[in-house]
Amino acid sequence: MSKNSNSAGEDRDVVGKAYDSMLVRRLWGYVGDQKAKLFLAVFLLLLGSAAELAGPWLSKVAIDKYIASGDTTGLIRIVIVFVVVAALAGALRWSQVYLTGEAGQIIMYRMRRDVFDKLQRLSVPYFDRNPVGRLMTRITSDVQALYELFGSGMVAIFGDVFMLLGITVVMFAINWKLALLTLTVIPVLLLVTFAFRKVVRDLYRRTRSQISALNGYLQENLTGMRIVQLFGREEHNFARFQEQNIALKNTYLKTIFFYALFFPGVELISALAVGIIIWGGGTMMIAGVVTVGTLVAFLQYVERFYRPVRDLAEKYNILQAAMAASERVFQVLDERVEVADSGSPSAAPAGVYPFIEFRGVWFAYKDEEWILQDLSFVVQEGESIAVVGATGAGKTTIISLLQRFYDVQRGEILIRGRNITDYPLTELRAMLGIVLQDVFIFAGTVADNIRYGRPDASETEVEDSSRVVCADRFIERLPEKYQEPMMERGATLSTGQRQLLAFARALLRKPDLLILDEATASIDTETEQLIQQAIRRVLEGRTSIIIAHRLSTIQRCDRILVMHHGRLREQGTHEELLTLGGIYHRLYRLQFGQVAEAAAS
Amino acid sequence: MKSLLHLLPYLKKYKTHITWGCVAAVFTTGISALAPWILKLAVDDLRETVTAGKLAMYGGLFVGTALVGGVFRYYMRMLLIGMSRKVEQDLRDRVFSHLQAQPVMYYTRHRTGDLMARMTNDLDSVRNVLGPGFMYPIDTGLTAIFSLVLMLMLSVKLTLLTLLITPLVSWSVFKLGKVTHRLTTDIQEQYSRLSEQAQENLSGARVVRAFSQEQQEIEKFDELNQEYVSRNLSMTRVQALFFPLMGFLFEVGAALILLVGGFGIIRGEMTLGDFVAFVGYLGMLAWPMIAIGWVANLLQRGAASMKRIQEMLDTEPEIQSAALPKSPSARTGRVEFRGVRFMYSPTSPSLGVLDFTIEAGQTVAFVGATGSGKTTLINLIPRLLDPTEGQVLIDGVPTTEWDLAELRRCVAMVPQDAFMFSETVYNNLVFGNPAASRDQAMASARVSRIDKDVETFSAGYETMVGERGVTLSGGQKGRLALARALVRDPLILILDDALSAVDTHTEEEILSGLRSFMKHRTSILISHRVSTVREADRIFVLREGAIVEEGTHSELLENNGIYADMERRQRLEAELEMTE
Incomplete structure (x- = not known):
């Protein structure tokens, strides 16, 4: 078994070597302004090794010249030289190790930063494909493996080789x-x-x-x-x-x-x-x-031969690991950005257009498994729209597409008459305020989380928007109020509280369009009432799209879109759709059956 | 440090190893200590009556000591370091089997990551105590003693001089080790912060984009990244000091010897050979001096780790087999809940009081919303949990008085999260009954309707489950889990919402197959689906931990309560699904 894994390992080495020169050139590019530091380190290393080599030679001189002739002042002088050289060797070695370490750390810092930057630019489909754990490895251990290369590997190789050569040369010079x-x-x-x-x-x-x-x-x-x-x-x-x-x-x-x-x-x-x-x-x-001193010096040099030999043998492993890691890191850096800003954003067209228009939109996450089929609808400025439908009808996908997490395969989505792909991503997303079912809470305080979309918002603004959406009541009851730290994804808050917080977060951005995915989970009555109140206040005079699960919310909207199996099947007001007696009617009976029947009886 | 005493019982087993290892240590250090002395004799002889023959003898003698010392060194390492790996294995086995005895509650209280850390990192530092932490003090201690004796014989003055730097070296190694450890902890902390932020950012990739916070996230990460670098640099500064400092201290020692020894030679108080031997002994002492400081740190860390491991071993399993187990007179599969109440903690919502009986051979079902306590209830039957109050009796014997293994042999459960092991499909199938015949296994697969699926796998029943083989769909997992339970040939079969990912049609097929399979056994079903439970002899509706409705399907429909409402909704849902 070990034989097999051996040959496999060697195969990989061969491949690794073929790539080497390219990778090394690219890595060398990363060294950048640290090059001077590395060169200086190599220089110091050479001086330091020379100083270390001087010790045995000084002993030889002391023995042959001063001890043999009984010259005590000479002996004292050479011992002082001995100590000074040793101190110098120590200082040189220390500065060299520190310099290389520093250069290595700085290079790593940049690399980590670049990988993270790149990950911020990559779009949602990339994150669908790559599990978080794998990406974490790129940022952490792969970058760390490269530190070994810069921090200790490269420079030390010079040192080891020089040490071996130095010892050999000095020994030859003596005898x-x-x-x-x-x-x-x-x-x-x-x-x-x-x-x-x-x-x-x-x-x-x-x-x-x-x-x-x-x-x-x-x-x-x-x-x-x-x-x-x-x-x-x-x-x-x-x-x-x-x-x-x-x-x-x-x-x-x-x-x-x-x-x-x-x-x-x-x-x-x-x-x-x-x-x-x-x-x-x-x-x-x-x-x-030969003299006695020569023998003594030789005895001491022989002892110093082993360390560089051992180090050199170890370096090979480091190089190998670093090459493999750099390949993976560069792969991330080279990744194509799927949903990117268009190169030439067009100007806003003249004339009056609806706020949002879906025009014959087809979308699939995978191949031809269509989630949305030929979807067309319009949302006018100031209108509130409820989207209803069974699970898997494609409601959430509409939200993802509006945010341009994905691009549509066919058709187009227009905002104010302009294709959303023509908007810079930040501008597009700045128009939207989003409240999702599963509210993502970041580490930090409650205020930090409300401020998430607008870090510059003042405390008053944070509190105001919390008040509007009725989130202030539960926040005021927390031990540290707005400064309450949030534990592990907001585990200390209930689903309803998290959604209220998300309302405040969305509102603070003063969005043109509010998108709300109403929570399906049961929420305690008190919070539920707060949420209803918040929805009422938030919807007033604001363009909004709501994936609605609650009858009261649906009835509050101007128009209802009924999605079924990826298609828009019915639209109209609550009354119109009930009279129609189609899918909406059934959905209504299904979800609000008890309420409806109770109301009927 | 006291926690390390817990290791003594583990060492007992290797008494002979340790004894012989120590004997080898005495020999190897004693013999190696002679080498500089041989140098001394040779160098001194050089000035007097040396001959080529004598030189060859000295050379040979020197190599000879290295050879003989080396043989003993080999045995010392094999015996002492080997012992540490053996104890590590024993300890790991011990912890593993102890963890196996811990009930489910233990795993809700302790995160897997934490337990893993104890079994990896902590075990590692304990192993370091037993290996290097044990061998080096012996090895280096003996070396130090032998060298010092021989050095004193050469020159008392020089020996005392050399001893001056010894404490300095050990002390600086110890101090540097301490600082390094503290800095390492600092770095680790910052590292976790850095990775936590990255992890959060990557998990919340959509939110970050929705709120266009990429730039802010980059800045946040950059701040942490910079701090991480600066902490690493503090570490580099200290670490970079280590070897140069050690090197310098030894050179100072060498310089002292050169100075004082040189004077001694000039005054004729000592010979050049003495000097050479002294330099040699200083070299031999170098490692012990460094080792003392290093080992002190190892012991400190190892003690802290041993404490954490011992803590784990000291936790007695809350659920244990009865000391004097009772056996029921007849095994029929009758289950009785008598005044049962259960609470995870004093503040959490409770289950019960429950009083009901499931007669042998009956099929009963529990329905209710998420969190109504269904799963908790059935976990009480095979004693995954014990009731806080009251008793669960099986065939008239309280579960706490059964032999635990025996009890669980009678019960087979198909849990909600059909956990499969990374083994072959077949091994997963016979997981609970490795002795089952192939026919029995195949029959179970057939009843569970997993047989056709397995045929499509690349290696059939020998296909690996998991990353290295086939990824099972939710429905396949559920069906395989059912088959796994049936292979056990249980007295009581429990299905905890196991078929929710299986389509209704296949579920019907499975249930009808099960009916004949379970003819003389007790079945307990949990489901959200009316279609699953409608044929049951009795249906219980749970709400907030209490039974609120009870009866047959038709009785409950007539009752027009929660169950009837549930049935109505599901009918509508099915209708809607059919709409095209």
Whole structure:
């Protein structure tokens, strides 16, 4: 199994590499003004590595020159140099790490901002297709993966390579023969490290997939615990869980095995290098070719070889993950905006036009599954219209289309004689005040929520519009009134209260057209009366479209449109339609049957 | 820290592992501590009577210690770190089986996300205590002891000098760790704020657009994004300090040794070999010094996590099998509610008082509006909930006195939300009765009218349900859930609005099939549809937790109450639906 997943992983790497140069160029574009910072960081890194390399060499000088000759002032001087260089190395390294971190954070900030900006411009169909969880991943973990690349990956590679080269050069400079002898262990070290990394990487992948399977199973069991218990599956599922748990443990044990082998292995390799220095260097010393100081310096350099080798082996993983993440992020950024402002908005036509006109509108969310068929109707300025019909008749779709969440497939929608696609989106939506059944409450205070469509509205305006729609009564009763914080999507408010709040929110925008989707859910009598009062006040002299469920609301409207299976079947006043004895008559009996019959008897 | 004591019972099982692991630790640290000493001997010998043979011996000896020390190191890691993974597995199993015993109420009080976090993040930090948190103190402690003894033998003065920087290193690691942890928490907080806003924005995408608030949302997000970056930068500032600071402190140590050791050599108080060995020992001490601070943080975090896990284990399941279970004399499926009342909490609306009996073999139905208490009522039968007052009796024995597993074996429920597991269709079918024969499973599928659907799936009954296979429609889920219940061959069958997503025609077929299947069993139906319940022997109408109407279909129609009104509406609805 691991073999398969291996080759699959490598296939992906090949594909990833082919894309690399393009992605890298695009990513490099994101670096922008941070380039200078990154270059400076690389420069500091080189200086810092050089300073770190100086330590063993200074020891050598101290031993060979001052200790050997008993020069105490020289010794003190060189120790001071030693400490100063160490402090310098520390300071350089610190500023380099900080600079790269800062550059990485700033690049990430921009990328996160751009993804979010893009998501604000994308239209509703995109959100229908992409679950929120997936989009969240783009904003969060994918961007984070790229931080690794900028924040630690790129610059550090320079550092590691330079460190290895530096050590080699210095060793050669001191004594090339001993250097050559000592460096024979390096290929072994490289081989062991890279082989180890490869094995561990595969094991790590297996661990990840086992963990996610185990946690998936766990989550499923927690969510479906009722079913598990009802069907007496506890033991059986426990066995399944345990099986996966043990498999995971075994993978961990295998990983531990390789680590347990690797760490002593690396120690053995560096011990080999030390052994070579003792034996080879010692022999050379007898021959008078090298000094004691050289041996000491070599012993110290050998110790510093391992870290950069290990780091380099790790960088590969980071690069791979970052490339995959950047591909996904760019995909979002490249997404086409489906419902966009038209390039050339036409001027308002001269003459008198109805406020709204639907002209032969056909619409389907999917292929040819028509939700609206050949829908035509007109709403005059100042008129209030009730839309009625059974569930699935297409009422809500009319609202979505008016807001241009979707564009129609055939026909057109006109507002004041102008196709809605010719309005800039913000202008179009600014004309509409919308109250939906399921009121979306944002985190923040009650006032923030009322102000949602007009953040600049004053406190008086907020309170005024609340008063008009009778929302002030329940708000005044909240412990902190308008400053009451809203919990999790307004869970502390009842459906009716939320709808009142939405009224205030819509009204505050002073809309030309009010769109209301009346709540179907039962609302307590007191709030219900408030809502009725609010509707009465709000409708006065205002153009409105209402998806109505309550008889009193319907009767208050100037005209009723009866939708059935996506078509407009009847229209007229309540009395006219009742006399007609068609669909409306049946709907009326269905929904208000008890009331109607009670009234009749 | 006390909470970590709860781990002791889990460790007992691995006593041998731990003992041998510690023995290996003594050997590996002891042997490794000899290496710098060998260097000393070699370097000192260089100035005197060294020969090529002797040098080869020193070199070989050095490699030899690394080899032997390495073997013991291997065993130490395998035994001690391995033990931590084994305990992790035990602990995870333990928590899982404990959670399985928790009743439904527990899951309404605890969010799945929270429970998941305890079983993942918290378990992880406890594992860290057992692995690195256990091994490193032993490993590094021993290394420190051995090195210090040997260092003291070389030079007391230099040893004391080296010890000066030790507390400084450990202390700064501990402090930096603390600050890092605090900053991490700050970052996490801001991260949740950032993602909460994004989540809210994306979930409310329509509202944002309807109110043209895109720009404001962008600004809000930008503010959070900036704060997130600035918190990350504070962290970077501290983190960037860590390695340079450690590096510097050790270089200072090395400089001190160079200075004092150099003087010692010049004065002839010590040899160059002593000096080289000392530098080596300083290197060996580096890791223990860092580890002490690091491990202290691990233990702190692990203790907090263990507390949260223990809290979970200390919660006794509220619903448990009777200690001395009673068995009814005969199993017929007679259900009796005797003075039953139920409340989720003292303030929430209550159900009851309910007093009624369902005779064995009867089919009864409960109807009523959403929230009238139907589902709560039936949950009392298989003890998903226990009544607050009164008793539910099955075949004359109160449910609380039954053996819980036995009780649930008698009852099969088809719940509203037909939860299916990500397994094959067949495994979901025999979920409650893995021992069922293939014929039995197929018969159930046939009665539930899911058999034809399954034939259309790519791999038939072996098709996976869920993301990796077939996505079932609401109606298919309901029918599969029914089949799953029938496979259990239950004494009492409960359908909780299970067929609401199935069309009326298919529902009629299913119900008529069920009638013969359930001939000698008790059936309880919950539905909004009159068509589902009309044939029932008795129909109960629930309203606000109380039974307000009771009788057969025709009796209730005559009564002209809620049920009759419901029937009228549904008839009209059907008529309207037919209108084209």
